[in-house]
Amino acid sequence: MWLRFILGIALALLLGGQASAYRAYVANERSNTVSLIDTDSWKVVKTIEVGQRPRGIAYTKDQKYVLVACGDDDTIQMIDTSTNTVSGTLPSGPDPEFFTASPDGKFLYVANENDNTVTIIDIARRAQNGAVQVGVEPEGMAMSPDGKILINTSETTNMAHFIDPAKREVVASVLVDQRPRFAAFTPDGSELWVSSEVGGTVSVIDPVKRVVKQKIEFAIAGMRPDPIQPVGINITSDGKLAFIALGPANHVAVVDVKTHKVIKYLLVGERVWHMAFTPDGKYLLTANGVSNDVSVIDVAALKVVNTVQVGELPWGIAMSDH
Amino acid sequence: MLRGFCIAAFLLIAMSAAPAANGLNVKIGYLGRADKTETISLIEMPAANDGAAGAELAIDDNDTTGKFLNQSFSLQELLLKDQDDPAAAVQKLAGNGISLIVTDLPAAMLLKAADAGRQHGVFFFNAGATDDRLRQEDCRANVIHTAPSRAMLADGLAQYLVWKHWTHWLLVVGSHAPDKLFADALRRSAKRFGAQIVQEREFKDTGGARRTDSGLVQIQSQIPLFTQSAPDYDVLVAADESQVFADYMPYRTSQPRPVAGSAGLEPTTWDPAFDQWGAIQLQSRFEKKFSRWMTALDMQAWMAVRMVGEAVSHVNSDDAKAVLKYMEGPDFALAAFKGRKLTVRDWDLQLRQPILLADGRTVVSVSPQQGFLHQYSELDTLGIDRPETKCKLK
Known part of the structure; x- marks a missing residue:
C-alpha cells in the first residue's frame, strides 16, 4: 500500500520531470514581434523583432526555421530556430496572411489576401514557383494528409477551393457560410472542416464528393449569436476531438469529431484566434488577440490551466516538434 | 419637352x-x-x-x-x-x-x-x-x-455621446428640409438614450458662394458670434445635410466644445x-x-x-x-x-x-456601443425597431 503510494509519487515526479520543454512561437500582429514561450515554465523566454503585421506562422519540416508571414511587408520572414533571429525572407507575393507546406516540406503555398492569388514558393531556392488564381480575399490554407489536394478558403467569395497542387489549378469549389477563415482535414483525411467567421458555423465537407455534409453550429448560454465567430480549428492527432476558436466569443468549442456535437465550451482570453497543440498532445495553446495573452488548455482534462502574457494582438502559434 | x-x-x-x-x-x-x-x-x-x-x-x-x-x-x-x-x-x-x-x-x-x-x-x-x-x-x-436611415445614423452617434457622458447637446439645425429631418432623428435619439438638448438654434442658409477669397476671415468671426451665450453644453450637434455650415463649426465655437453630427464626429457606414x-x-x-x-x-x-x-x-x-x-x-x-x-x-x-463614427482622419468608434442591449440583435438598437414600425410592406 505505502509502497504503491510512494511508487506513484515517484512515477508522477518522473513524468513531471520528463515533460520536455517545447517552444511555442507566437506571432503578435500589432507589436511586430514573435514571443517565444517555453512550455515547461510557461514563460516568454525571448521576444523576436520581425517585420510588419506578422500573422501566419509555422515551422519548416526540417525544424530549422519558423516562417512568419509579415503582411504589411509583403514578405515571409525566416526565423532561424538555432539563433532565434530573422535570417532570411521568402518572396511571398503581396500581403501574405496564411500558408501551408507540401508534405515533403519543399513548397510553401501562400494565401495573398489582396491579390486573389495563392502563391507557390520553392523554400530551398527561396523563389516563387507559380501561382493559382482563387476567389476574393484568400485566407485559409490546408493540405490533405495524402498531399493530393490543397484547400484555400476565400473570405469574400465564401468558398473552399480545391486545388490540384500538381496541375496548379482549382478543380472544385464548395460554397460555405460567410467569411471562411480556416480549413483543416481530419487526420485520416475523411473530412474537411472549414470555419466561417461571419456565418458563425463550421462546414464539414466530404472531400471526395466535395459537398457540405453538415454544418456545426454553436450556442453559448447567455451569449448572443453575433460574437460567436469560429476561426481556428485544431483536431487531435487521434482524430477524436476538435477544438474550435470562437473569436470574440472568448471561448473554444470542443467538438466530438465523430458525432459533430459540441461537448464543451472553454472560456479563454479575449478574441481567441489560432491555436497549436504541444507535440505530445497534452496541451493546446490559444492566441488571444484582445487580451494579449495565450491560454493553455489541458487537453485530457478539458480545462484552461495557465495563461501567458505575450505581445500585442497575438494571432497565431507555431510549435516545435521537440 | x-x-x-x-x-x-x-x-x-x-x-x-x-x-x-x-x-x-x-x-x-x-x-x-x-x-x-x-x-x-x-x-x-x-x-x-x-x-x-x-x-x-x-x-x-x-x-x-x-x-x-x-x-x-x-x-x-x-x-x-x-x-x-x-x-x-x-x-x-x-x-x-x-x-x-x-x-x-x-x-x-x-x-x-x-x-x-x-x-x-x-x-x-x-x-x-x-x-x-x-x-x-x-x-x-x-x-x-x-x-x-437617419434614425440609425443618429442612434449610432447618440449611443457613443451618451457612453462618453456627453449628454448635454447644443443642436444647430440648417434651414433646408433634409437638415430638419436629420434634426428630427437626433431629437428622437436624444430622448431614446437619455441625452438632453439644452437649446436648438437654426443656421439659416442665406445663399452665396462657398468658395470666396476671403471667406475664412468672415467665418472666423461669424461662428463664435452664432454659438455664444448658449446654456452650458457638452457637445455641439449639427444637422446640416445641405452642407451649409457644419464644417465651419469645429475650432470656431464660442466655447471650446467638440462638434458632432454633420461635421466633426460623423456617423456613417464607411470611411x-x-x-x-x-x-x-x-x-x-x-x-x-x-x-x-x-x-x-x-x-x-x-x-x-x-x-x-x-x-x-x-x-x-x-x-x-x-x-x-x-x-x-x-x-x-x-x-x-x-x-x-x-x-x-x-x-x-x-x-x-453597425454605424461607424469617423472624424475625417480615423474611425473613433463603432456603434452599437457596449451596454446598449436588445432582446434580438444589438444592431436593432439602431433605427426603427419592430415594435415602433409604421411600415406595412406591400
Missing part, C-alpha cells in the same frame, strides 16, 4: 466581360444622380462615379466568385437629373431584361421608380436615400435599403480611414481600381450588388423573386467588413448594420 429624352446623362456601360457560355448572366441596373451636392470641404466633393464605383467593384467581386459557379454579372448605369422621370428610366432598364436595380435617388424619385418597377417585377436596392419615411409609412415591398475586420482589403481593392478613396455611398452600393451576388450564388437564378426570397430568409447574411453578419429586417427591409 420630350419625355423620352429626359434621361439626360445617358451612360450605358456593360461592366463585365462576356458572360460564361451557357452560364447565368445576372444583369443589375444602377440609377444614380447626375447632380452631386457641393460640399463645404473641397476634399469631400463627390466624384462623378460616387456610388457607381462601389457597385462596379462589387460586380468584379461577384464575377471572381461567379467564375467558379459559371455565373457572371453586369451593370448598366443610368444617371438622372432632378427633373428626369425615374419611371422612364426603370422602363428602359426593364426593357433590357433587368429586374434588379440599385438606386442612389432622392426619396421622391425612388418611390416613383419603385412604383413604376412593380408592373415589371423589378426589385430595388436603395443605396442612397436615408429618409426614414422610406422605412416607415412610405415603405415598399420591392425596396431593400442598404443605405442606413476611407476604416481598416478593421479586413476592411483594408476592400479599401486597397477600391483604390487600386478607381485611384480614389471609397465613400459611404460607394460602400452602400457595393453592399447592394454583393447582396445580389451572395443570393445568386445560393439560388443560382437571377429571378428577382427568388433572389429576394433568399435575402429575406434565415440563411442570408452579408459579410461587409463590419465584424459581424448583416441581415435584413423583415419589417421594413432595412439592412441591419
Whole structure:
C-alpha cells in the first residue's frame, strides 16, 4: 500500500520531470514581434523583432526555421530556430496572411489576401514557383494528409477551393457560410472542416464528393449569436476531438469529431484566434488577440490551466516538434 | 419637352466581360444622380462615379466568385437629373431584361421608380436615400435599403455621446428640409438614450458662394458670434445635410466644445480611414481600381450588388423573386467588413448594420456601443425597431 503510494509519487515526479520543454512561437500582429514561450515554465523566454503585421506562422519540416508571414511587408520572414533571429525572407507575393507546406516540406503555398492569388514558393531556392488564381480575399490554407489536394478558403467569395497542387489549378469549389477563415482535414483525411467567421458555423465537407455534409453550429448560454465567430480549428492527432476558436466569443468549442456535437465550451482570453497543440498532445495553446495573452488548455482534462502574457494582438502559434 | 429624352446623362456601360457560355448572366441596373451636392470641404466633393464605383467593384467581386459557379454579372448605369422621370428610366432598364436595380435617388424619385418597377417585377436596392419615411409609412415591398436611415445614423452617434457622458447637446439645425429631418432623428435619439438638448438654434442658409477669397476671415468671426451665450453644453450637434455650415463649426465655437453630427464626429457606414475586420482589403481593392478613396455611398452600393451576388450564388437564378426570397430568409447574411453578419429586417427591409463614427482622419468608434442591449440583435438598437414600425410592406 505505502509502497504503491510512494511508487506513484515517484512515477508522477518522473513524468513531471520528463515533460520536455517545447517552444511555442507566437506571432503578435500589432507589436511586430514573435514571443517565444517555453512550455515547461510557461514563460516568454525571448521576444523576436520581425517585420510588419506578422500573422501566419509555422515551422519548416526540417525544424530549422519558423516562417512568419509579415503582411504589411509583403514578405515571409525566416526565423532561424538555432539563433532565434530573422535570417532570411521568402518572396511571398503581396500581403501574405496564411500558408501551408507540401508534405515533403519543399513548397510553401501562400494565401495573398489582396491579390486573389495563392502563391507557390520553392523554400530551398527561396523563389516563387507559380501561382493559382482563387476567389476574393484568400485566407485559409490546408493540405490533405495524402498531399493530393490543397484547400484555400476565400473570405469574400465564401468558398473552399480545391486545388490540384500538381496541375496548379482549382478543380472544385464548395460554397460555405460567410467569411471562411480556416480549413483543416481530419487526420485520416475523411473530412474537411472549414470555419466561417461571419456565418458563425463550421462546414464539414466530404472531400471526395466535395459537398457540405453538415454544418456545426454553436450556442453559448447567455451569449448572443453575433460574437460567436469560429476561426481556428485544431483536431487531435487521434482524430477524436476538435477544438474550435470562437473569436470574440472568448471561448473554444470542443467538438466530438465523430458525432459533430459540441461537448464543451472553454472560456479563454479575449478574441481567441489560432491555436497549436504541444507535440505530445497534452496541451493546446490559444492566441488571444484582445487580451494579449495565450491560454493553455489541458487537453485530457478539458480545462484552461495557465495563461501567458505575450505581445500585442497575438494571432497565431507555431510549435516545435521537440 | 420630350419625355423620352429626359434621361439626360445617358451612360450605358456593360461592366463585365462576356458572360460564361451557357452560364447565368445576372444583369443589375444602377440609377444614380447626375447632380452631386457641393460640399463645404473641397476634399469631400463627390466624384462623378460616387456610388457607381462601389457597385462596379462589387460586380468584379461577384464575377471572381461567379467564375467558379459559371455565373457572371453586369451593370448598366443610368444617371438622372432632378427633373428626369425615374419611371422612364426603370422602363428602359426593364426593357433590357433587368429586374434588379440599385438606386442612389432622392426619396421622391425612388418611390416613383419603385412604383413604376412593380408592373415589371423589378426589385430595388436603395443605396442612397436615408429618409426614414422610406422605412416607415412610405415603405415598399420591392425596396431593400442598404443605405442606413437617419434614425440609425443618429442612434449610432447618440449611443457613443451618451457612453462618453456627453449628454448635454447644443443642436444647430440648417434651414433646408433634409437638415430638419436629420434634426428630427437626433431629437428622437436624444430622448431614446437619455441625452438632453439644452437649446436648438437654426443656421439659416442665406445663399452665396462657398468658395470666396476671403471667406475664412468672415467665418472666423461669424461662428463664435452664432454659438455664444448658449446654456452650458457638452457637445455641439449639427444637422446640416445641405452642407451649409457644419464644417465651419469645429475650432470656431464660442466655447471650446467638440462638434458632432454633420461635421466633426460623423456617423456613417464607411470611411476611407476604416481598416478593421479586413476592411483594408476592400479599401486597397477600391483604390487600386478607381485611384480614389471609397465613400459611404460607394460602400452602400457595393453592399447592394454583393447582396445580389451572395443570393445568386445560393439560388443560382437571377429571378428577382427568388433572389429576394433568399435575402429575406434565415440563411442570408452579408459579410461587409463590419465584424459581424448583416441581415435584413423583415419589417421594413432595412439592412441591419453597425454605424461607424469617423472624424475625417480615423474611425473613433463603432456603434452599437457596449451596454446598449436588445432582446434580438444589438444592431436593432439602431433605427426603427419592430415594435415602433409604421411600415406595412406591400
